[in-house]
Amino acid sequence: MSDAPIAIFDSGVGGLTVAAAIAKRLPNERLVYLGDTARLPYGTKSADTVTRYAVQATRALMRFEPKMVVIACNTASAVALPVLTAAYAPLPVVGVVEPGARAAVDASRGGAIAVIATEGTVKGGAYVRAIHALKPTATVVQRACPLFVSLAEEGWTEGQVADLTAERYLTDLFAAEDAPDTLVLGCTHFPVLRGPITKAAGGTVRLVDSAATTAKEVDRILETSGTKRTASPAPPKFLATDAPERFARVGSRFFGAEIAPDQVELTDIAP
Amino acid sequence: MSDAPIAIFDSGVGGLTVAAAIAKRLPNERLVYLGDTARLPYGTKSADTVTRYAVQATRALMRFEPKMVVIACNTASAVALPVLTAAYAPLPVVGVVEPGARAAVDASRGGAIAVIATEGTVKGGAYVRAIHALKPTATVVQRACPLFVSLAEEGWTEGQVADLTAERYLTDLFAAEDAPDTLVLGCTHFPVLRGPITKAAGGTVRLVDSAATTAKEVDRILETSGTKRTASPAPPKFLATDAPERFARVGSRFFGAEIAPDQVELTDIAP
Numbered sequence: 374m375s376d377a378p379i380a381i382f383d384s385g386v387g388g389l390t391v392a393a394a395i396a397k398r399l400p401n402e403r404l405v406y407l408g409d410t411a412r413l414p415y416g417t418k419s420a421d422t423v424t425r426y427a428v429q430a431t432r433a434l435m436r437f438e439p440k441m442v443v444i445a446c447n448t449a450s451a452v453a454l455p456v457l458t459a460a461y462a463p464l465p466v467v468g469v470v471e472p473g474a475r476a477a478v479d480a481s482r483g484g485a486i487a488v489i490a491t492e493g494t495v496k497g498g499a500y501v502r503a504i505h506a507l508k509p510t511a512t513v514v515q516r517a518c519p520l521f522v523s524l525a526e527e528g529w530t531e532g533q534v535a536d537l538t539a540e541r542y543l544t545d546l547f548a549a550e551d552a553p554d555t556l557v558l559g560c561t562h563f564p565v566l567r568g569p570i571t572k573a574a575g576g577t578v579r580l581v582d583s584a585a586t587t588a589k590e591v592d593r594i595l596e597t598s599g600t601k602r603t604a605s606p607a608p609p610k611f612l613a614t615d616a617p618e619r620f621a622r623v624g625s626r627f628f629g630a631e632i633a634p635d636q637v638e639l640t641d642i643a644p
Numbered sequence: 645m646s647d648a649p650i651a652i653f654d655s656g657v658g659g660l661t662v663a664a665a666i667a668k669r670l671p672n673e674r675l676v677y678l679g680d681t682a683r684l685p686y687g688t689k690s691a692d693t694v695t696r697y698a699v700q701a702t703r704a705l706m707r708f709e710p711k712m713v714v715i716a717c718n719t720a721s722a723v724a725l726p727v728l729t730a731a732y733a734p735l736p737v738v739g740v741v742e743p744g745a746r747a748a749v750d751a752s753r754g755g756a757i758a759v760i761a762t763e764g765t766v767k768g769g770a771y772v773r774a775i776h777a778l779k780p781t782a783t784v785v786q787r788a789c790p791l792f793v794s795l796a797e798e799g800w801t802e803g804q805v806a807d808l809t810a811e812r813y814l815t816d817l818f819a820a821e822d823a824p825d826t827l828v829l830g831c832t833h834f835p836v837l838r839g840p841i842t843k844a845a846g847g848t849v850r851l852v853d854s855a856a857t858t859a860k861e862v863d864r865i866l867e868t869s870g871t872k873r874t875a876s877p878a879p880p881k882f883l884a885t886d887a888p889e890r891f892a893r894v895g896s897r898f899f900g901a902e903i904a905p906d907q908v909e910l911t912d913i914a915p
Binding site for chain 1: 681682683684688689690692693763790791793794795797798800803804805808809812886887890914915
């Protein structure tokens with residue numbers, strides 16, 4: 374048993390979908406969530422820059438003496454996980470790409486899988502490698518869908534603009550005869566656009582995201598190491614590197630529960 | 645006469661529309677342009693954070709010993725101009741908000757003016773103050789249009805998604821009887837969306853942006869101080885804090901001329 378918190382970080386508010394899944398599965402755990410809102414988004418930035426930011430975010434979370442770090446951002450997971458794992462061993466560092474890949478392989482009947490993500494995640498190719506590591510015969514196509522991030526942040530998660538954007542990104546991917554049967558939502562912003570994405574991809578495609586499978590992986594690690602917390606639930610702690618009131622407002626949509634502005638602490642993590 | 649360059653900075657590539665207008669009007673001047681691509685966008689961030697970033701960007705440009713600094717970003721102009729002007733006096737520091745406000749007041753027949761911009765610019769209210777300083781009887785309405793930034797970066801500057809986004813943001817603003825007769829494009833990303841914006845605002849609305857009037861203001865200051873450059877034209881110098889190849893690719897669209905990746909130097913400006 375361990376009373377230490379689980380530290381979660383993301384470029385902004387998208388990772389709150391992952392935090393919500395962890396909170397749901399492990400309601401007794403203490404969660405500390407850091408959103409690097411002063412420098413978001415990570416998805417359009419280079420691997421070097423994202424890695425530097427991820428290292429700074431993780432270092433800032435060390436003051437809470439966590440028992441585990443969860444990188445709830447696909448882009449940061451895709452490019453910075455090896456560095457963070459090496460830097461903080463033996464502390465477990467969990468990314469969202471491997472759990473997302475596992476969910477996709479489990480869901481796919483024919484092994485044809487599409488991944489939609491940010492430019493940075495697509496460029497790094499981490500999902501393709503993770504899926505092939507689990508199932509070498511899988512065929513994987515990727516597409517960067519940067520506008521989904523802005524639509525999700527703006528709250529335009531349904532209606533014509535969202536539908537047409539999804540069509541423009543996805544229709545041709547799913548029009549072929551050997552179209553993918555599974556679609557990975559490889560950015561934490563995308564689950565809130567499930568409606569338009571499903572319409573554009575066609576009703577038979579299975580949508581998977583990393584939130585639930587990441588929570589399952591966190592559960593497994595705590596179980597294995599015997600470090601689950603058994604005390605009564607504690608409210609999550611939120612930190613943001615900029616604009617706490619915006620974090621609370623936009624973040625509530627992703628967390629699926631109201632976050633009050635005074636629950637969010639402004640913090641500086643730049644070196 | 646002065647051979648020193650004009651330093652221009654922006655959060656990313658949008659300010660290249662301003663750089664292009666300056667280059668067009670003053671073809672003999674040397675331009676050094678810095679895009680803070682590692683931390684863009686500024687438009688969703690707090691005034692404190694944007695001011696800190698703007699100060700760091702300006703400090704980084706001082707190594708070129710410029711004769712003037714142009715803040716080609718509306719958000720940074722709206723929140724950081726007083727600080728930068730004070731910090732670098734007597735070096736002239738020119739923002740884009742005052743020139744944009746002047747263009748609007750000159751264009752408006754009835755004095756009813758709409759401003760579309762980022763969240764940060766709208767929140768700061770700098771356009772409203774600048775327009776009222778020039779014309780106290782003007783009525784000014786503002787609207788934040790964050791998705792226009794992403795559409796411009798993605799290159800979706802025409803077509804259904806751009807049209808519907810513009811309609812959703814603008815139609816009601818221009819439906820009233822006393823609708824604005826002039827619309828300020830208060831973000832350097834917006835001029836590339838002139839088509840959809842015009843359609844949504846209605847054909848009789850005058851669109852103004854800061855690029856040409858800022859170039860005019862730069863010209864006026866150089867003229868007054870006798871510091872124009874008369875030597876033969878020199879190619880502009882570009883600096884980016886992240887991903888030079890993306891800067892070149894996306895930036896070419898805003899600069900209106902091809903920028904080669906090897907014309908862009910990667911630079912670090914964080915403290």
